[in-house]
Each structure stands twice: as C-alpha cells, then as structure tokens.
Amino acid sequence: MPNHRKNLEARTRYDPGEIEQRIFAEWLQGGYFHPPAEGTPAQNYSVAIPPPNVTGALHMGHALNGTMQDALVRMQRMRGRNTLWLLGTDHASIAVHAVLEKELRAEGTSRHELGREAFLERAWAWKEKHGSQIVNQYKRLGASCDYERERFTLDEGYVRAVYRVFKELYDKGYIYRDNYMVNWDIGSRSVISDLEVENRKVEDTIYFIDYPVEDSDDVLTVATVRPETMLADTAVAVNPDDERYRAFVGRHCILPLVGRRLPVIADQHVDPEFGTGALKITPGHDPNDFEIGRAHDLDEITVIGEDGRMTEAAGERFAGLTVAEAHKAVVAALREEERIRGEEPYVHAVPFSHRSGERIEPLISLQWFCRMDELAQPAIEVVERDEVRIVPDQWKRVYLDWMREIRPWCISRQLWWGHRIPVWYCDACEETYIAETPPERCGACGGELRQDEDVLDTWFSSALWPFATLGWPDDTPELRAFYPTDFLTTARDILFLWVARMIMSGLEFAGDIPFEDVYVHSVIQARDGRRMSKSLGTGIDPLEEIEVHGADALRFGLLAMSSTQDVRYSDAKVQQGRDLANKLWNASRLILLNSDSGQNQPGTNARQDTNARQEQAPVGVPGGTAQGSSPHPTRAEDRWILSRLQRAIATMTERLEAYDFAHAAQEAYRFLWSELCDWYLEIAKPRLYDGEKDAAATLLGVLEQTLALIHPIMPFVTEEIWSHHPAREGHLAVHPFPQADDSLIDLDVEAEVDEAIELTRRLRAWRELVGVPVGSVLSGRVEGADPHEFVGRLARFEFSSDGGDPIASVGPVEVLASGEVDAAAVRERIEQRRTELRSEVERAERKLGNEGFVAKAPPEVVEDERRKLDAYRSELEELG
RNA sequence: GGGCGCGUAGCUCAGUGGGAGAGCGCUCGCUUCACACGCGAGAGGUCGCUGGUUCGAAACCAGCCGCGCCCACCA
Numbered sequence A: 001m002p003n004h005r006k007n008l009e010a011r012t013r014y015d016p017g018e019i020e021q022r023i024f025a026e027w028l029q030g031g032y033f034h035p036p037a038e039g040t041p042a043q044n045y046s047v048a049i050p051p052p053n054v055t056g057a058l059h060m061g062h063a064l065n066g067t068m069q070d071a072l073v074r075m076q077r078m079r080g081r082n083t084l085w086l087l088g089t090d091h092a093s094i095a096v097h098a099v100l101e102k103e104l105r106a107e108g109t110s111r112h113e114l115g116r117e118a119f120l121e122r123a124w125a126w127k128e129k130h131g132s133q134i135v136n137q138y139k140r141l142g143a144s145c146d147y148e149r150e151r152f153t154l155d156e157g158y159v160r161a162v163y164r165v166f167k168e169l170y171d172k173g174y175i176y177r178d179n180y181m182v183n184w185d186i187g188s189r190s191v192i193s194d195l196e197v198e199n200r201k202v203e204d205t206i207y208f209i210d211y212p213v214e215d216s217d218d219v220l221t222v223a224t225v226r227p228e229t230m231l232a233d234t235a236v237a238v239n240p241d242d243e244r245y246r247a248f249v250g251r252h253c254i255l256p257l258v259g260r261r262l263p264v265i266a267d268q269h270v271d272p273e274f275g276t277g278a279l280k281i282t283p284g285h286d287p288n289d290f291e292i293g294r295a296h297d298l299d300e301i302t303v304i305g306e307d308g309r310m311t312e313a314a315g316e317r318f319a320g321l322t323v324a325e326a327h328k329a330v331v332a333a334l335r336e337e338e339r340i341r342g343e344e345p346y347v348h349a350v351p352f353s354h355r356s357g358e359r360i361e362p363l364i365s366l367q368w369f370c371r372m373d374e375l376a377q378p379a380i381e382v383v384e385r386d387e388v389r390i391v392p393d394q395w396k397r398v399y400l401d402w403m404r405e406i407r408p409w410c411i412s413r414q415l416w417w418g419h420r421i422p423v424w425y426c427d428a429c430e431e432t433y434i435a436e437t438p439p440e441r442c443g444a445c446g447g448e449l450r451q452d453e454d455v456l457d458t459w460f461s462s463a464l465w466p467f468a469t470l471g472w473p474d475d476t477p478e479l480r481a482f483y484p485t486d487f488l489t490t491a492r493d494i495l496f497l498w499v500a501r502m503i504m505s506g507l508e509f510a511g512d513i514p515f516e517d518v519y520v521h522s523v524i525q526a527r528d529g530r531r532m533s534k535s536l537g538t539g540i541d542p543l544e545e546i547e548v549h550g551a552d553a554l555r556f557g558l559l560a561m562s563s564t565q566d567v568r569y570s571d572a573k574v575q576q577g578r579d580l581a582n583k584l585w586n587a588s589r590l591i592l593l594n595s596d597s598g599q600n601q602p603g604t605n606a607r608q609d610t611n612a613r614q615e616q617a618p619v620g621v622p623g624g625t626a627q628g629s630s631p632h633p634t635r636a637e638d639r640w641i642l643s644r645l646q647r648a649i650a651t652m653t654e655r656l657e658a659y660d661f662a663h664a665a666q667e668a669y670r671f672l673w674s675e676l677c678d679w680y681l682e683i684a685k686p687r688l689y690d691g692e693k694d695a696a697a698t699l700l701g702v703l704e705q706t707l708a709l710i711h712p713i714m715p716f717v718t719e720e721i722w723s724h725h726p727a728r729e730g731h732l733a734v735h736p737f738p739q740a741d742d743s744l745i746d747l748d749v750e751a752e753v754d755e756a757i758e759l760t761r762r763l764r765a766w767r768e769l770v771g772v773p774v775g776s777v778l779s780g781r782v783e784g785a786d787p788h789e790f791v792g793r794l795a796r797f798e799f800s801s802d803g804g805d806p807i808a809s810v811g812p813v814e815v816l817a818s819g820e821v822d823a824a825a826v827r828e829r830i831e832q833r834r835t836e837l838r839s840e841v842e843r844a845e846r847k848l849g850n851e852g853f854v855a856k857a858p859p860e861v862v863e864d865e866r867r868k869l870d871a872y873r874s875e876l877e878e879l880g
Numbered sequence B: 001g002g003g004c005g006c007g008u009a010g011c012u013c014a015g016u017g018g019g020a021g022a023g024c025g026c027u028c029g030c031u032u033c034a035c036a037c038g039c040g041a042g043a044g045g046u047c048g049c050u051g052g053u054u055c056g057a058a059a060c061c062a063g064c065c066g067c068g069c070c071c072a073c074c075a
Helices: A002-010 A016-030 A062-078 A092-107 A115-130 A133-141 A156-171 A227-234 A243-246 A287-296 A322-334 A373-384 A396-404 A458-463 A477-482 A492-510 A542-549 A551-561 A573-593 A610-616 A636-657 A662-690 A693-710 A715-722 A747-769 A789-795 A823-848 A851-856 A858-880
Strands: A047-048 A083-089 A146-152 A175-185 A188-193 A199-212 A219-224 A234-240 A251-252 A259-266 A280-281 A341-353 A362-372 A387-390 A423-426 A433-434 A448-453 A484-491 A515-521 A778-782 A796-801 A805-808 A813-816
Touching: A016 A542, A016 A551, A016 A715, A047 A062, A047 A573, A062 A133, A062 A484, A062 A515, A062 A542, A062 A636, A062 A662, A083 A133, A083 A477, A092 A115, A133 A146, A133 A542, A133 A551, A156 A175, A156 A433, A156 A458, A156 A484, A156 A492, A156 A805, A175 A234, A199 A227, A199 A251, A199 A280, A199 A322, A199 A662, A219 A234, A219 A280, A234 A243, A234 A287, A243 A484, A251 A362, A251 A492, A259 A858, A280 A287, A287 A362, A322 A341, A341 A362, A373 A396, A373 A492, A387 A396, A396 A492, A423 A542, A458 A492, A477 A789, A484 A492, A542 A573, A542 A778, A551 A573, A551 A662, A551 A715, A573 A662, A573 A693, A636 A662, A636 A693, A636 A747, A662 A789, A693 A715, A747 A789, A747 A805, A747 A813, A747 A823, A789 A796, A823 A851, A823 A858
Parallel strands: A047 A083, A083 A146, A234 A259, A387 A515, A484 A515, A778 A796
Antiparallel strands: A047 A484, A175 A188, A175 A362, A199 A219, A199 A341, A234 A280, A251 A259, A423 A433, A423 A448, A778 A813, A805 A813
C-alpha cells in the first residue's frame, strides 16, 4: 500500500474528513458490531441505546449519550467480551403527528379529513423515507451499534410484545378504563400523562365573586382565576373548622349567571387562610375539585369540550366560544350583575403541555389507565438494594421519592400513529374483548367488533425496550444471551418517563432488572447557558461539529466537558480534541516513519518490505500486553515511559468504569501530550534517528498500547494510525484493550527521571528569566555524575567538571560565567529567588512552630514539612 | 410549599481536611529535521458573604446573598 504509506509521510495534519467514512465501512464489513447470540448475560456485555425518535436528527444530547455508551462498549469489546449495543428508533406518536399534521395543514387539509387509514399510510411512507436519517447520523459519530439488529417500536414483533403486556396487565386488573380527570392537551387534541405536563409560572388575575346565599341577603365570596369554569360549579366548599362559615354548611348558594343551586359543603381540603376561605367547586374542570366532588358525590358538569370551546352545557350565551373568549364574556357578565367584589394580579403555576406548549385543560374523559403501585413495589426494592445502581446516587433518592408516590398512569392517546389499543367492543351486546390478536366476531352475540380508536402512550412501548428488542415474548437466543443489559446512560429528564418504567416492566415481564447501572449524565447547554433548543435557535448541530473538527474531536470534547451537573457547550474542549487527534497523528508519524531499520529519512524511504519491518517490530504479545520486543528495557527513560503508561492505563480504565468520562478524557490527554510527547519523544528522538532498535521497539510498543487505550474515546484517528503500525494484524476495534502491568511500574526510575525532567525545567526557566539567548549553549558544572544526557540537550547546557567561574546555581548545577549571561540579570534573579525562599522558610517555620500542628497532625505530614524547610534553608544558604 | 444542585484565574470547568489546578484566552521568546491544531517561558485567584468546628477549611457545619433545576391539586 504505497499510497497509504505516502499519506503518512506527506500529511502533517490529521484530516478526519478523508478517513472517517472509510474506516467506519471497514468496521461494518468486519462484522465487529454484530455479535453472535451466544453465551450468558454474565459473560456478555450488552447495552440498549435509548431509542431516538424516528423524526429525530442527531442533537448534542444524542451525541454525548452515544459517545459515552460507545466508549464503554468499545472498551468491553476490545477486552474480548461478546458485546452487543442494540440500536433502534422509537415511533414517537406525538412527534410524528406534529410533523405530518403540519404538512397536512400546509396542504389545506387535516388528518381527520384524510382518515385514519390514509394517514397511517402516509406515516409509514414518511418513516421509510426519513426514519433512517438518525441511524446514519449515529454512524457519523462512530457509534459501534449493531446495525444489523436495528429495531423499531412498531415492528411486528414489538407490537406483539406491547399487546402481550397490555393483556397481562389487564388480566391482573392493573389496566382499567374510567371516566376520570385528565390533562387534556388542546394542542395535540389528546390526553397526556402527568409526566408530560410542565408547570409554568403565569401572571393571572384572581377574581373575587359573590355567590348569593339562597333565601337570604348573605353572600359567599369565592376566589378564582378561571371565572369561566364557574359555569360548571356544583358546590361551594368551606373548611369544617372555619367558624365564619359554619352556619352556611348545608344551605345553598345560587350560582350567578346560571341560577343553579349549589350546596355549601364542608371539606378538609379547603384552606381557610387562602382567599376568602370559601371555595367554588368545579368537579368537571379542576383536579382538586374533582376529588372533592367524588368524595361528596357532586354532579360533574362539562362546559369545556375537547376542542377547547365551551359546550352546550355552558348555556347558549357562552356555547361555542373559546375558553379565552368565555373568560372575558363571563367576567363582563358578572360585572354587569355586579357580582365581582374585587380582583388582584396573581402569579401561580399553570399546567402546560410539554409537547404542544398549550395550556392544559383539565377535564373529565373516558380513558385507559394503569395502576402502578403493585408494579412499583419491586422496582423500588431493587433500587433500594442497589441491584439497579443509580449513579450519581443523589438520583436514587429522587427515583425512590417519585416511585413511592406513584399515581395511576393514563395510557391512552387520541392519536393514530402508534400501538392501537388491543380492545374490541361489540356494539350489539356491549361485550368487550382484550386480546393479543384481533377476534373475528363477538363471541356472545356474533355481532361485529369495533377496535378502540385510541393508541397507547409512546412510553408504554418504550418501557419494554430492553427486552422487546431482544425478541420477547419469544424465548429467543438474543434474549438468553443479552438480557439483562449492563447499563443505561440517560439525562435526568426521562428518569421517570422511561427509566422507572423499564425497571418496572423488566421485573414484571422479563423476570429480571433491565440493567445493572443507570448513569445520569449532564445536560449540555448552549454556549450562553440557555437550554439548547431548536425553537430558541440555541442548538448546536453535532454533525456540523463533526464536519469541521472530526468525530473524534467532538467525542473527546463532549466527554471532556461532561459532568454530573449541567455544563455549557465548550468549543475549546472540542478543539482540544481536534488538537489531540493531530498530536497523536504527528507523534505517530515521528515514530512510524523512523522506526524502520536502516533508512530514517522521512519522505524518502517509502519501503514496501513489510516482512523486514515485522521482524524488527514488537509483535503484539497474545493477550494484548505488547510492550515492545523488550518488555523490560534497561534505559531509565524507557522504563520511565513504560511505568507512566501503566499508570495511565490504570487511571483511564478506572475512570471509564466509574462513568467519570471527563477525567478519563483528561487522563488520555495528559499522558499523551505531557508525558509521551513533551518528554519521552523529545528524550528518545536522537536514538530514534540513529536507528537504535531499543528506542524504536519501546516506542512502537508504547504507541500500540496508547492507540488501544485511547481508541474507545477516539476510534477513528487511532484506527487510522494503527493501519500504519508494523504490528498490525487486524482492526484496532477488536485489538485487546491494554491492561496495566504492575511489574512495569518502577518507582525508583520514575523518581530518577522525574528529577532530571525537573532539572531541565528549572534550567530552561532560569535561562529565560536571566535572558540568555535561545540558541546559546551554556556551561555547567555538576558535582559527581553528570545529569541524564537529555538534560543538557533539552536545556542547552554542556556539563563538565572543568574549571570556570560559577555565577549561579540551579539545583545541583553550577552555571559557569560566559559572555551570553548577563551578570546583572543573574544577580537580580538570585535576589528574586532569595525572596521566594525566605517566604517559604517563614511559612514552614511558622507551621512547625505551631505546637498544635506538631502534636496533632499526622507524623508524615509533619515530617514532610520538615524536609521542605531543610531544603529551602540549604538552598538559601548556598545563595549566600 | 418540599427537595436537589451550583457560586474557585478574563472564560468554561476540575479539585471535598495538610502549601490553589486544567484547557482556552493573555504576555514574552522560538520557521529546534512529528506537529504553529506546534515548542519553551511567564503573568493572573481575599476559592459568593458571615460565623462556627479543627493544630490546619476552597473543602466539614450553620446562617445569609445570588443563580439554576425537579417535584407539588391553596382556588
């Protein structure tokens, strides 16, 4: 592959655009992401991706979430585990309706005009055309999902799973149908669950309205922010202990504008301190009043319809008006009758639809519900016992608090795209059938059956994701091999909507927890700290970032900026990732282009003699602990880098396993940049140029391990470089992941080389501080053995024991006078150093003079302080 | 109303009991044969405020100020 080789020689910049797509295709072709359904869940590693909406485009949340999963999945795959990362999409009822109904509106029609069947045809056509978009975008990110096992929540098999679950829950008595107070979303013309409601602060006006008491001149004044709902009032309630109203309980008010007799009832729920202490009761349009109404067996009147307009029951003056119009009209009418005693501005929380953004209309409606208490109990216990571990654990309590207060879940939706409720009604004899497959005719009377019009809440099917995707309810090889999965990554916003429900359904239907760990990651905000959102225009497109900086750069950046708390998107971190990829590329060029035996001239030795190269190359030791041909080199610096590499491997592995991605990324950066490139490569360069085999072997071994170590977070650049490595046998994606080898950690050698590095640093700093020209070589004298060779080379010093006048000392080095050194600057520097040392000595003396410190601090801390003091004193003494 | 989190260098964030850190930005100097997406050297911080615990507090405790989020049927 001469061209391949030439690329390495010619390109001084890593160019992700050229290679990412090619490499991804190679991975797919290798079949690495498509594991056989063999082995046990304990042996295997599996993750189910949080399924993105079919309508979706990859956003930063996906990118972060996907990168985290990919990093862990790749690490486990490299460790040789049979690894499945299951991918698929969610049918997302409401989102698809939003897209299609917008189209229809633009065409001047509506879904109701079109009809259910034609609408669904259109929805499927839309899905076929656009549904693969987001899947392809995950590929751009480098996500190593099993693209051959892609699932969709409306797949035939998945629908069977949903129907099975519905029927079982119904048979157990958990699912039921009831007329109940629901959150009606005017925007989507459907009921939504409590979790899809978002409370916002709203400035309203609170009106104080006089309700005359029957057969008297008395009035009861009630307070309300929604006067239009008074048309549906069926009682007035007061607190039973409220002396002011005790006499009125049992009497009646006359409802203004309507004339209805309203019983005055006593109920604990009424707060005597709030408003007037008298509460108008509207069971049809207020959740609180609904409860009171049911407790007191009050009439439930509906004056607001599902279309958001006033119904006939509102009376002919108001029927047909929108709620807002009715509000004004009722207030005007009450004014006319002089019933309004007062009004005040009032700020309070008002429910809005999370989806459509419209104000929720609470009303009574016939819907399907699922009782949750019994399902919740085991799901509470597994989290209490940490069988499902929620990380970080503050979210454990949030989960438990919510689960312990769980309420029935309204699962029906007045939409068409989704799982149609598997219930059939016989109009002739009023029989009801709940079945997994549609029954032919009514078993009782032989009459025609009509299926329920509604579909299930999308989250009802998402709740089954970890096992339904593996083939449940059938006993499939996939299910046996990969369930339960290992972990789930998610942002906190779907902890209740999705995570809790998966745990409940996993335990109930698949007989086990769906995953062992739940990692709750940060939310990435826009650069200015606002929420990233399409509607605000604050979104940052991950694909654009990939286009500009490369997938590895984005991946590194996202991991590096991630946290357990919200963080602002950091362009700097993505650039850091890009720079790191480039650094790795160039460091690799240095190593690879100079590690062939014989010719070392970069650019002139496009050798094709691969056999020869392999002979001298460090062959990967089986098991993936390749360390070069000589795992225990004799030179200190070689042993130093190997020792440091083991630490980097250990740290990075540990951080990844702890879901601490930011520190894992930082460790990769630190090791590669600061230790390998800044020091070791500079130290080893001359030996590399000289064709010294030990140096080349060490470097090739370190490179191999470094590439493998970093591959989980930056898969593309590492794979590309690996393709140039002489030890390469297959793709890095399935290369053994490095394991820290403690036998290579050498504390003595680390201390020795660190000391030499520190000396180099000090000499360089000293030169700059006293203004020595960059190019000039200074003379230095050292007592005893010379420092390591690289100290003089990198700091531009020549050491000898010959004579000469010392003009300054830097550590163990006496700097000898020369024309390059300005004596005045040196004196100034010495004075500066003296000041530094004096303050250090003073600080240490003060600390050691504190009796409490010496008596109570741990001895090693005190000892450490003494050592430092001695060192400062002796240096000060040397300076005179 | 209840709960959670945050306030550290100009910016974005680490650091949870023993001398304040990173990246970016800034200053100075370098066309050093891997990389200017680079190399070397620097400047920059009363760790929100007030009290307390401790020999020792950015860290632990209490209160306050500011910001954010979640849950909640006071109309």
